[in-house]
Amino acid sequence: MSRYTRYGGGDPLAPPVDLAEALDAIGQEVMAGYSPERAMQEFLRRGGRDQAGLDDLARRVAEKRRELLARNNLDGTLQEVRELLDTAVLEERKQLARDVTMDDGDRAFREMQLEGLPPSTAAAVSELASYDWTSQEARAAYEQIKDLLGREVLDQRFAGMKQALENATDEDRAAVNEMLRDLNELLEKHRLGDDTEQEFRDFMDKHGDFFPEDPQTIEELMDALAARSAAAQRMMNSMSAEQRAELMQLSQQAFGSPELMQQLSRMDDNLRALRPGEDWSGSEEFGGDEGLGLGDGTGALQDLADLDALAEQLSQSYGGARMDDVDLDRLARQLGDDAAVDARTLAELERALRESGYLKRGSDGELRLSPRAMRELGKALLRDVATRLTSRQGQRDVRQSGAAGERSGATRQWAFGDTEPWDVPRTIGNAVRRTAGEGGVSGRVRIHVDDIEVQETEARTQAAVALLVDTSFSMAMDGRWVPMKRTALALHSLIRSRFRGDDLQLISFGRAARTMEIEELTALDARWDKGTNLHHALLLANRHFRKHPNAQPVLLVVTDGEPTSHLEPHGEVYFEYPPHPLTIAYAVRELDNAGRLGAQVTFFRLGEDPGLARFVDSMAKRVDGRVVAPELDDLGAAVVGSYLGSRAPSGQADYRDWFGGRGFWAG
Structure with missing residues (x-):
């Protein structure tokens, strides 16, 4: 059975990475005193003529992080609740003013209740929990508050839940509570080592629609849940004490049922125990004007965590760092597919450099230029030297490499006056190739003067x-x-x-x-x-x-x-x-x-x-x-x-x- 996966990006017809530019740059850095390891890292950091380097990717990561912090603030949910509350109170006051059949004492009492609401949004919502609304519009706005809070607190732990549960029915809410109960039972069994793979599969068969990440194992499920839950905790830590207190009080009104918060708190406790390595205590300073809801804020904190991890991976500043450490999926999610293609190309280039034979690891564990690399580098330097030498004045142009003496191993085309011995195999080979190219008859090969190559000799001593x-x-x-x-x-x-x-x-x-x-x-x-x-x-x-x-x-x-x-x-x-x-x-x-x-x-x-x-x-x-x-x-x-x-x-x-x-x- 064939299995197809998402294409990783880039030009599918592009040739393999070209090492020529990288080797030239590394050679120049080595000549400048860098070690081959550092020279390779500098090239990967700088990039090539048409290739973004690590520094460029790291700069884009830093820019997105600054943009997230500068654009957003964390009181978006409080603002939405305040607006809905103001709408409910206004509609109720309108209804009280219009209703001529209402007893004046009852009207006065209700107006006094509305007028005496505490300034705290959370306290006002709590105080109105038992209020008997006369306006249908006001009642609907107040019910939206409880629905919004329920979707927001769920969206903190399960991405996309705010949109998925919009206009949710009682059956939908019951399904959420059932999923949370089953999830906590599975997590608690896993903590004790009593769970089975079949129990995980049964859970996913029953509640898989709640998990668009499609985890394949319980470990993947816990990784996704813990990352989101820890980001939710960091979001709460990033708020002011007043904001935090209001949201905690408002959360009790979620879906009008305290069971939801109890199950979520239970889930957080399980995940803390199962994934203690997550950052449960960090915080960030958001300073923008665009308010974030609880779910969006948690997503922003997850994005910041992704960006921080990418910044460390792209820095390559830790021991044993390799380009393969860069999380390409995370990079594509944060910066787009083009960035992932650039990072993948750099990883392939690093791998090719290490496997090409140009770099070898010495007994001390440090990379060295291999003899092959030294030959290539020396050849390039000799070309430069030869150009400088032949451009000097006063050198007599003598075509011979020495009329007699030791053979140098090099050959050249015969010219009138040459006395060096023929290189017979190369001469005959030239004649055969020329004859074949001219459509000659097989078996009849004539040697032309242009086919002749002679062996150079050098009149010299050791x-x-x-x-x-x-x-x-x-x-x-x-x-x-x-x-x-x-x-x-x-x-x-x-x-x-x-x-x-x-x-x-x-x-x-x-x-x-x-x-x-x-x-x-x-x-x-x-x-x-x-x-x-x-x-x-x-x-x-x-x-x-x-x-x-x-x-x-x-x-x-x-x-x-x-x-x-x-x-x-x-x-x-x-x-x-x-x-x-x-x-x-x-x-x-x-x-x-x-x-x-x-x-x-x-x-x-x-x-x-x-x-x-x-x-x-x-x-x-x-x-x-x-x-x-x-x-x-x-x-x-x-x-x-x-x-x-x-x-x-x-x-x-x-x-x-x-x-x-x-x-x-x-x-």
Whole structure:
């Protein structure tokens, strides 16, 4: 048997969520120092170009809550009763004035009764309970008061009852009282654990029309009743003491029978015991001009409870928060189907990000960018670097990627003058596809010159590369943290994709130095420790070079300050500012060691500090190195360009060749 449910909204033909925009935004946030978890939360909060975010939904929730409180007040039922009472008294006075047959003493007594009614609406209604009305219109208005009160007190606990019982008959009222008696018996049995599922089904078969929510279990029934009953209690708590006293007194007149209030009070007691976690004591400050009846006021309090719950869910500020926590039915009820569609899309996006393989959870439980995500992010950064490099002036355009040497793994279309070996499988494949596209005869394939692809080679030796990045206090303070990390990732991606034989060591140095994997450096938060330990970083770099005696050492140093700390012989870190002469001497000694190992050295000086400029210039001269002072936006291109220059004997190769020719640019 097929079962159909209500459509959840949105475009049924829309494609699955697109992760491209989200991944790009998350990558940028990670580069800015956010953790992947926080970066994902920020994207969900902000939303995309055509996608509302959590902040927008939360704003709409807050606006509706303010509107409810500002527009309404809670004395609507009292106002209705007062109007009906005034109508009844006026009609009675008219009748007394018109009735010439009435005894003058009786008329005077009745007029005195009406004139002496207490100012309290509830007291006046109670005093007129035994009054013998002479006007049919007045009697009807007074009976409407009792009918209204009965429907209102029921509407507080059962949504829609005010409208359903309008013009109710005595049989209808008897059915309500019977439902309440049966309901209380069922709830009391459940409190004792003596109820059965069959008893619940029998109750719903008999009284199901009173429950449009169509609860499927007694737990669902209690949830709906307790939420409404607790909201009714909060409404009473929100009233003034005078309003509360009047309504309690008026409620005794409901349907002209005290049994109704007795059964409702009994039901409230049962629900309090069964659902103690509901908010039975809260209150709200309503300050508007539009009066709410008891039922409407209770509904408004339920709406406020829904909005408060949604505000917490949309904040995602509690431990273990997930988009799946957002109650979509409640959101649709309060803000409409479009809001629920937006929240559902965000939930699907979060789920896709977690399940796509771009994010993985580490041993510490924290999310990390996966190697796949790092490759994609590095590829994007390399595209930016390549664009900057090829836009520079003075580079000789050489199409070859190297006429002889190691195969790089990349291929390109053959051009006149190329001497590289053919890539036979790709060449034949191109010919077969072209022939098939031209409707050629099966078995006869002719190779056209445009089908030929050659294998690129690189005339190079293996290199041991040490990238030393300053992670001191000033790097974070002066906005150099993000460019430093982008530079490291771009160089790492280039070596892993195009120069796999080279060995890259990433070394961060602040107060002390340490080696890092690219994932760790990318996720590294800004450091606020003072100290620039170039000495320790050079020690680690030289150890890396000695591990690769047959490789060409390449030393790249990114820094914005003179050394202010060094490593003592016993392993302790010494810090002093201005720099101690011994700190400078230790750094110079290790740089000389790198020079003796044959390292090609380039310093990348950030900032305009004259002391740093003098220090870096003198250090570079000692080892016949270079000094580059790039703008922050150009740091990645400067570092990658320096590395590529060390890989080309002539230093004049077109940078596009290093990035894989046409294949890279198409990617």
